[in-house]
Amino acid sequence: MKQTNNQIQVLHEQYVIRLKQEKRWVRFFQLLIFVAFFSLWEIASRNHWIDPLLFSSPSTIWKLFVQKIADGSLVSHTGITLGETIIGFMLATFAGTFFAALLWWFPRLSKIVDPYLVILNAMPKVALGPIFIVALGPGFTSIIAMGTIISLIITTIVVYTSFKEVDPNYIKVLKTFGASRFQCFKEAVLPSSFPTIISTLKVNVGLSWVGVVVGEFLVSKQGLGYMIIYGFQVFNFTLVLLSLLVIAFLATIMYQIVGWIERKLIKNR
Amino acid sequence: MNFLVVDHVSHTYFTEKAAVTALENVSLEIEKGEFVSFLGPSGCGKTTLLSIIAALIQPTKGSVILEGEKVHSIHPSVGYMLQQDYLFPWKTIEENILLGLTIMGMNSNEAKQRALDLLSRIGLKGVETYYPNQLSGGMRQRAALVRTLATDPKILLLDEPFSALDYQTKLKLEELVWKTLKEYKKTALLVTHDIGEAIAMSDRIFLFSAKPGRLVRTFIVPKELRNLSPFHSRNHTTFSELFQFIWKELDSLEANE
Numbered sequence: 001m002k003q004t005n006n007q008i009q010v011l012h013e014q015y016v017i018r019l020k021q022e023k024r025w026v027r028f029f030q031l032l033i034f035v036a037f038f039s040l041w042e043i044a045s046r047n048h049w050i051d052p053l054l055f056s057s058p059s060t061i062w063k064l065f066v067q068k069i070a071d072g073s074l075v076s077h078t079g080i081t082l083g084e085t086i087i088g089f090m091l092a093t094f095a096g097t098f099f100a101a102l103l104w105w106f107p108r109l110s111k112i113v114d115p116y117l118v119i120l121n122a123m124p125k126v127a128l129g130p131i132f133i134v135a136l137g138p139g140f141t142s143i144i145a146m147g148t149i150i151s152l153i154i155t156t157i158v159v160y161t162s163f164k165e166v167d168p169n170y171i172k173v174l175k176t177f178g179a180s181r182f183q184c185f186k187e188a189v190l191p192s193s194f195p196t197i198i199s200t201l202k203v204n205v206g207l208s209w210v211g212v213v214v215g216e217f218l219v220s221k222q223g224l225g226y227m228i229i230y231g232f233q234v235f236n237f238t239l240v241l242l243s244l245l246v247i248a249f250l251a252t253i254m255y256q257i258v259g260w261i262e263r264k265l266i267k268n269r
Numbered sequence: 270m271n272f273l274v275v276d277h278v279s280h281t282y283f284t285e286k287a288a289v290t291a292l293e294n295v296s297l298e299i300e301k302g303e304f305v306s307f308l309g310p311s312g313c314g315k316t317t318l319l320s321i322i323a324a325l326i327q328p329t330k331g332s333v334i335l336e337g338e339k340v341h342s343i344h345p346s347v348g349y350m351l352q353q354d355y356l357f358p359w360k361t362i363e364e365n366i367l368l369g370l371t372i373m374g375m376n377s378n379e380a381k382q383r384a385l386d387l388l389s390r391i392g393l394k395g396v397e398t399y400y401p402n403q404l405s406g407g408m409r410q411r412a413a414l415v416r417t418l419a420t421d422p423k424i425l426l427l428d429e430p431f432s433a434l435d436y437q438t439k440l441k442l443e444e445l446v447w448k449t450l451k452e453y454k455k456t457a458l459l460v461t462h463d464i465g466e467a468i469a470m471s472d473r474i475f476l477f478s479a480k481p482g483r484l485v486r487t488f489i490v491p492k493e494l495r496n497l498s499p500f501h502s503r504n505h506t507t508f509s510e511l512f513q514f515i516w517k518e519l520d521s522l523e524a525n526e
Binding site: 176 | 323325342343344345347348349351353355357359368369372373420
């Protein structure tokens, strides 16, 4: 008996080691792709396989990065864009969930507005940009409005669908205790929709960046979107690529934060 | 006076295409402390009748009278148990069993303590901080029973609460529910399509026919079985006699369709 127990323990250890090895390999290849991509880019640019004026090179971007950090402009532009994105993203998520709750509360309202929601969702929201700028002024407010509107409708639709699909038996349980409609919403409908809300958060992270950057294109005053459009106008593609890399980096971090919230919020299912 | 009276209740469901009569002219009376079963094939409106008694739906015709008062809206004197436990997966067992009390605003410390005591008496001590997915099916259904009993309802409506469990767990749980309800002197109404379960647990059995749901017969379970717990009742000779009898009755109902 002891013999077999030992054998099982050995097998288990081997299994854990294999799992770790697998994880290490995945990490290794991820890192390899990263390093290979930037090295190849650098080499291709230096040897003029690609046009350095258009595609720049990691080393030039890095030099510009250091310079922009030193003069403080990158930090301020990034800060502005990041702030706008986070506000737009939060507004879209909360307002979208709130509208979804309204639709759930008033079933007739949801029937009435259903076709309008579908059309609004299909419409390219960035096309509303010029109207926002005229109506709200060329600044912070218009850009946040862009960052919000771009994911608001889809959030409303997706969250409302998940509200509707809550297992009616949970509501039945609550109703047998005499629960009010609000209690049903608070105890069953909202918590059981958390997984869906989180997954819309993941989509909204990306969408909000798009909305805000397009907003900054149009307003052209400050922010990473402004840096991109400015770089394009003066044909400084190093600046464009630097802004893009910063956005990619920040979007990754926001995504990680959403993942962390997800693990905290829905650990028990 | 009768504890619960179902007075000429009919119910029809309306859809765009048709009107389906689920219950037709059902009348019955239940005494305080009695354990009765609604037995019948699927589609006989058992669950509809249970929902009407719980005031989850209003009958098209007729009325339900509980302790001399007409049942209008959902009232705390009725406890309802569903086919599955429907414990809320994002709440701990403690939060789950106190749910009814919280909703009704009766969450005094004594009421909470009573619910927790009941939980440990039912063999679930020490799982208060667990989440439902950490418990087995039988344990979850027991926790659901505690949740239902926590609000101290006068009548329990059991809507096939054992049907989703494996046979062994089901027998154990029947035993536990029966004993608990007898101990607390609760009136109970069990919906089932399991003849054995109906005989083993109840004092009276109401047999329903399907499409439309009608009350066709009432069986009184013999005294010698009534006083036995479900498990012992199943081993009694009278049990199989009654089983055969009800079986034939159900069979002839289906043949008449």
